[in-house]
Amino acid sequence: MSRTSPDRENVAVSSREAFAAWVGEAPEGRKFGQVVVRKLPSGGYEIRHASDAGSENLEVHTNPRDARDISKLTEAGEYRPLKSSPNLRRGWVLRLADDRELASAMNYLYPAAISHWYLLREGRLKTTSFRENAARQSGIYERVRYLSDEAVQNAARACCEDEVCLKKTLWDVDENTPLEMERGRGDIPCPEPCSVFISFARRVRYFEREEENTSDGNALTPGERRDLAALVEAAASGEVKMAREAEFEKPLNQRRMRYRRLTLLPKLRPEE
Amino acid sequence: MKALVIVGHGSHLNEDSSLPVYEHAERIRQSGGFDEVVECFWKEEPSMRHVLDTVESEEVCVVPAFISEGYFTQQVIPRELGLDGPVTFKDGKIVRYAGPLGTFEKMADVILERVEDLMRGKELREGRTALVLLGHGTDLNKRSSDVIYLNARRIRERGVYDIVEEAFLDQDPEVGEVVGKVEAENVILIPVFVAEGWHTRETIPEDLGLTGEVTVREDRTIFYGAPVGTHPSMASLIAARARETEHYEVVQNVS
Numbered sequence: 093m094s095r096t097s098p099d100r101e102n103v104a105v106s107s108r109e110a111f112a113a114w115v116g117e118a119p120e121g122r123k124f125g126q127v128v129v130r131k132l133p134s135g136g137y138e139i140r141h142a143s144d145a146g147s148e149n150l151e152v153h154t155n156p157r158d159a160r161d162i163s164k165l166t167e168a169g170e171y172r173p174l175k176s177s178p179n180l181r182r183g184w185v186l187r188l189a190d191d192r193e194l195a196s197a198m199n200y201l202y203p204a205a206i207s208h209w210y211l212l213r214e215g216r217l218k219t220t221s222f223r224e225n226a227a228r229q230s231g232i233y234e235r236v237r238y239l240s241d242e243a244v245q246n247a248a249r250a251c252c253e254d255e256v257c258l259k260k261t262l263w264d265v266d267e268n269t270p271l272e273m274e275r276g277r278g279d280i281p282c283p284e285p286c287s288v289f290i291s292f293a294r295r296v297r298y299f300e301r302e303e304e305n306t307s308d309g310n311a312l313t314p315g316e317r318r319d320l321a322a323l324v325e326a327a328a329s330g331e332v333k334m335a336r337e338a339e340f341e342k343p344l345n346q347r348r349m350r351y352r353r354l355t356l357l358p359k360l361r362p363e364e
Numbered sequence: 365m366k367a368l369v370i371v372g373h374g375s376h377l378n379e380d381s382s383l384p385v386y387e388h389a390e391r392i393r394q395s396g397g398f399d400e401v402v403e404c405f406w407k408e409e410p411s412m413r414h415v416l417d418t419v420e421s422e423e424v425c426v427v428p429a430f431i432s433e434g435y436f437t438q439q440v441i442p443r444e445l446g447l448d449g450p451v452t453f454k455d456g457k458i459v460r461y462a463g464p465l466g467t468f469e470k471m472a473d474v475i476l477e478r479v480e481d482l483m484r485g486k487e488l489r490e491g492r493t494a495l496v497l498l499g500h501g502t503d504l505n506k507r508s509s510d511v512i513y514l515n516a517r518r519i520r521e522r523g524v525y526d527i528v529e530e531a532f533l534d535q536d537p538e539v540g541e542v543v544g545k546v547e548a549e550n551v552i553l554i555p556v557f558v559a560e561g562w563h564t565r566e567t568i569p570e571d572l573g574l575t576g577e578v579t580v581r582e583d584r585t586i587f588y589g590a591p592v593g594t595h596p597s598m599a600s601l602i603a604a605r606a607r608e609t610e611h612y613e614v615v616q617n618v619s
Contacts, residue, residue, distance in 0.1 A: 100455065100456030101456070102420060102422075102456065103417050103455070104417060104418050104419055104420040105420050107417075108420070157390070160386065164379060165379065171377070171378070171379040173375070173376040173377070173407070173408065174409070175409050195418075199410065199418050203409035203410035203411075203414070203418070204409070204410045204411075204414035204415065204417055204418050207414070207417035207418055208414070208417070211417075228443060230435075230439060230440070231435065231440075283414075284413060286409070286411065287376070287406065287407050287408075287411060288376060291376060291407075336377060337376075338376035338377060339377060
């Protein structure tokens, strides 16, 4: 038995080469996520925030692994658990010697994105539906398998659209039930629910159970009341301080509020 | 080409949780031995599901940056990486999967190095010295504490300390009891944890009334160390764990 299969395609190598070639074809650079990647006339590559396209006085980095520090915190110093969130900080430029360094830096800015970009382009990206993913969850995440289709749809709209994640959502509820949402305009494919989504789905399952235990479908659930109260108190104090990005147990979490917008607003404004 | 993939837990909330994994990976990169060293996580990106798509090497060794054998090392990591045993042939790669760090023989050495770092330049009281190894423990999984007992036994056998005790946060013997009652004037408390976090920074010092690295009580002085998992020597332990898996293939082919 051969230990490895040299005849099989090495996806990491092919995607590195294909990405570098794609970048090389466009002298003005390619936009990918929130960055612009450009081949330098002098050789090598440059990555910078797309909003810094014409900026000078950027902090210059030449180590591809510096991309990890660049992508770790937002401009405001908040931790970024999801690298495809549209909150990459500005003010830096990565100058990289070759396509290996380019791939390495890209894998810190957008982990595994160039492999998925390449596989999608080749028509070979395998996707995993929510139901398949949920079926293999265990421990505290096991309960996500009990989410209704409707709750999965709303969770995906709340958690995955471009306002909060720049990936293009390619997975579905199951093979016969497509997601009905804005899947995203960007180049980074999302082939499977990520750990942030599963964690959010776990919270949505709590919401759904509350819904099931509330006899009148138009009555507010205890959780909805708590969230409204927290919102009123925060607004009244003059400062609505949002919870951290993946702090789904806190009322003032953006994705949680996006979910409430989909499920609570129709109760509050039944005439619309 | 040969790659080392280090698997960490990671966190959606705490930016420092994955830091030891990145630091150990960088140390191993500097020391050579692998063509690629790649990090992946349960709660951060790249996920275990997708990390192998980013690895160019045909030979891959996966080392979990987890101390205990249990839920993660036996269930979650193999499942997410698509491994079916110590050796898996997958997408043209041979993937070898190492066990957790805590059961590895050299773990006792890292613990003792951690103690040495903590005690450098500090004065002991007259009397006996006890080393207390602190694990999280859980009544739900007995194996979670095995690694603490194993390392305590290994260190006890070396005869360096008058007393070596085990202690836990979520099971008996409870850490407060052990630290307060062990018959020694000097108590060295070492968390056998993989990273700094809520427990090591907050709950443990609060519950035990620790004032820092050194806490003087009337009858004893308590020396509180940083978690073993953040010690620089963990990098060589990870690399050694990886190299050890190279014989796995032989076992696999015989069966």
